[in-house]
Amino acid sequence: MTKATPFLMFQHGKAQAALDFYVESVPGSRIVSIERFGRDGPGPEGTVLRAHAEIAGQPVMAHDSFITHGFDFTPSWSFFVDCIDAAETDRLFATLGEGGQVLMPLDNYGWSRRFGWVSDRFGVSWQVNLQ
Structure with missing residues (x-):
């Protein structure tokens, strides 16, 4: 397979x-x-x-x-994480974003009542969504 x-x-x-x-x-x-x-x-x-x-x-x-490359992670690839409650959404967004960069702040974007996008301190992107 x-x-x-x-x-x-x-x-x-x-x-x-x-x-x-x-x-x-x-x-x-x-x-x-x-x-x-x-x-x-x-x-x-x-x-x-x-x-x-x-x-x-x-x-x-x-x-x-062990080879230093001229590229790293980009937001075009990300983990999309569905959270079951607002407290977990807020906690995960804050934790993953600490030392990183907020790409889209937590907000109601119409298609989600609470969504945010961050790049963590390692450069990996996370879309955090309240189900």
Whole structure:
């Protein structure tokens, strides 16, 4: 069976910190497994070669690139998270946005009574929606 999994490539050894932050902040999230670069590389020892995680139940892979690229995450790719109540919507929006950037503040946009879009401190974008 062919399978597609979202893949988050972090730079400068940030994958572990990002995954820890998502597990702590987003309900239904966990790290499933992590493989690390060893002493012989090619990446810096201890950084993430391949991680499998679930973010709000969504399978995701993550990696620390040992090559510095001229690109990073953009808002054109994001996690869309439906929350069951306003308190959780507000908490998640504030937590994910801390140290990041608000792309659309929490508001009623007509198609959603409470929606916001943030880029977190790792550059990953999140659309947070009250169901």
